Amino acid sequence: MIFKERFANKVMVVTGAAQGIGAGVASRGAAEGARVLLVDRADFVTEVEEGIIAAGGKAASVQCDLETYEGAAEAMAAAIAAFGRIDILVNNVGGAIRMRPYAAFEPPQIDAEIRRSLMPTLYCCHAALPAMLEQGAGTIVNVSSNATRGIRRAPYAAAKGGINGLTQALAMEYAEAGIRVVATAPGGTNAPPRRVARNPQGDDVQEQAWMAEAIAQVTSSTFMKRYGTLEEQIAPILFLASDEASYITGSVLPVAGGDIG
Numbered sequence: 043m044i045f046k047e048r049f050a051n052k053v054m055v056v057t058g059a060a061q062g063i064g065a066g067v068a069s070r071g072a073a074e075g076a077r078v079l080l081v082d083r084a085d086f087v088t089e090v091e092e093g094i095i096a097a098g099g100k101a102a103s104v105q106c107d108l109e110t111y112e113g114a115a116e117a118m119a120a121a122i123a124a125f126g127r128i129d130i131l132v133n134n135v136g137g138a139i140r141m142r143p144y145a146a147f148e149p150p151q152i153d154a155e156i157r158r159s160l161m162p163t164l165y166c167c168h169a170a171l172p173a174m175l176e177q178g179a180g181t182i183v184n185v186s187s188n189a190t191r192g193i194r195r196a197p198y199a200a201a202k203g204g205i206n207g208l209t210q211a212l213a214m215e216y217a218e219a220g221i222r223v224v225a226t227a228p229g230g231t232n233a234p235p236r237r238v239a240r241n242p243q244g245d246d247v248q249e250q251a252w253m254a255e256a257i258a259q260v261t262s263s264t265f266m267k268r269y270g271t272l273e274e275q276i277a278p279i280l281f282l283a284s285d286e287a288s289y290i291t292g293s294v295l296p297v298a299g300g301d302i303g
């Protein structure tokens with residue numbers, strides 16, 4: 043469903059916009075009137091941008107690595123350069139790289155999960171706040187996960203727990219400055235095959251078995267006993283980003299078929 047003009051006059055920055063949930067948020071946000079800055083380190087983010095423009099929407103894109111502060115600063119500067127302001131920031135970059143029992147994680151693998159699923163959101167919030175403070179308004183939607191209560195990905199769970207803490211702390215700190223900070227906590231989501239894999243090295247047979255255990259746990263923890271669809275994740279992110287959610291801040295909304303994460 044499209045709510046035409048819901049984001050008219052809004053500038054929306056979406057991170058991790060080349061595929062999956064981020065591409066969907068960017069495309070539907072643009073269809074609903076937002077001017078969208080798509081951020082990703084994958085070069086095919088331009089294909090999503092071109093699709094939006096071909097459909098009559100307004101978009102620009104920038105390629106940068108949000109695991110660095112410089113990348114986050116570059117992304118926000120690109121939004122200002124293209125559209126002059128930042129009304130909405132959707133921090134979508136993240137995702138478990140490996141599924142293992144915690145004792146089987148190697149120390150550098152623990153660091154990599156935190157860098158992937160916590161640091162881009164920490165950095166992007168910090169880099170976007172000056173523009174929002176100057177405007178006296180802004181909305182940040184962070185994408186967390188129900189994995190905060192799940193097996194085989196404890197470092198990712200810790201990163202997403204960090205996202206939840208950041209969401210609440212920033213919401214409290216900046217509410218009086220006109221800035222809302224909210225999050226969704228998606229559950230398992232069906233999507234087309236990823237063009238950029240979470241783990242570029244691929245999963246060995248043991249890791250595939252551990253992933254199957256995590257998938258079984260995620261599915262059984264939902265009341266609905268199924269994965270969600272991309273649309274079922276995109277819709278609540280855009281609701282929270284919209285002015286319809288104007289009295290909601292500091293909340294982490296579980297979007298996981300009844301699993302509260």
Ligand SMILES: NC(=O)c1ccc[n+]([C@@H]2O[C@H](COP(=O)([O-])OP(=O)(O)OC[C@H]3O[C@@H](n4cnc5c(N)ncnc54)[C@H](O)[C@@H]3O)[C@@H](O)[C@H]2O)c1
Nearest residue numbers: 058060062063082083107108109135136137187228230231
């Ligand atoms: N898909 C699920 O089942 C699921 C479940 C729970 C939570 N989530 C969360 O939803 C969000 C999106 O998930 P997804 O499955 O659509 O993601 P995905 O892995 O399919 O896509 C992530 C995108 O982010 C980009 N990216 C990764 N690291 C980056 C970096 N350092 N700088 C710039 N771009 C970078 C990738 O290139 C890719 O385009 C993530 O935060 C994830 O943790 C997803």
